[in-house]
Amino acid sequence: MNENLKETLLGGQSFSWREEEDGRFSAVLNERVYTIRSLDDAFSDPFLYDYFDLGYDYEGAAKAIAAKDEILRQAVASTGTIRLLKQDHWIATISFILSQNNNIKRITGLYNRLSERYGHEVAPGRFTFPTAEEMKGATEEELRALGTGFRAPFILDAISKEGILSEIDSLSFDDAMTKLQTIKGIGPKVASCILIFSYQRREGFPMDVWMKKVMKEYYPDKDPSYFHPYEALSQQYLFSWIRAQG
């Protein structure tokens, strides 16, 4: 199965990446600009090796998922191999707070505007995503002016509770879910996205509007435990698949 790097980077896990005109992908991470054409470019870089979770056998997982049932077989076959990124906790938290009742294109726009306003420039026109410290002085008015809308107070609450993010790793999945939801604007769906795409918790199964449709239509008598031990990755394949269906 061929690697679908574009779906991994631009399919809604991360809002850090952009596709260049030459087909390469670039992002500002770890205080610098990374530009890659394929995963081969990531093996020699320790940061990217960790970020792309290169020690995990995603191709093997894809095969196991595809063997589960006919729907998953189709989802995997039509998508190609995708990976679960290991993103910075703070970046993931704000990214998925931004994601509620929003679409990927607009989320990416908000992500970039926050970077330009509160982050710092590491290359011409390329800005880091701001740390919680850098966002400390932000006001609700400023955040709303950038287009965050009703999410502005949620971002402020996350800034004030950023310390929570360093406590998550030691918690069980359920306790981690509960802890994250003490931040305003974080409910079950956003919390599970943060846990999957930043904390390597593969038992998460985000239920957004697309996945509710998938479950109702194709798995009416099932729940996320059906996909064990590949809940998160199965969800990503089904999400990618149903969205491509339209």
Add this chain to the structure above:
DNA sequence: CACCAGGCCGTGC
């Protein structure tokens, strides 16, 4: 003019 987007909050029952 509607309706929707990787939902959540506050309220009411």
Add this chain to the structure above:
DNA sequence: GCACGGCATGGT
């Protein structure tokens, strides 16, 4: 416990 309306913004 569950159902419901409201919510900023930009795209279709």
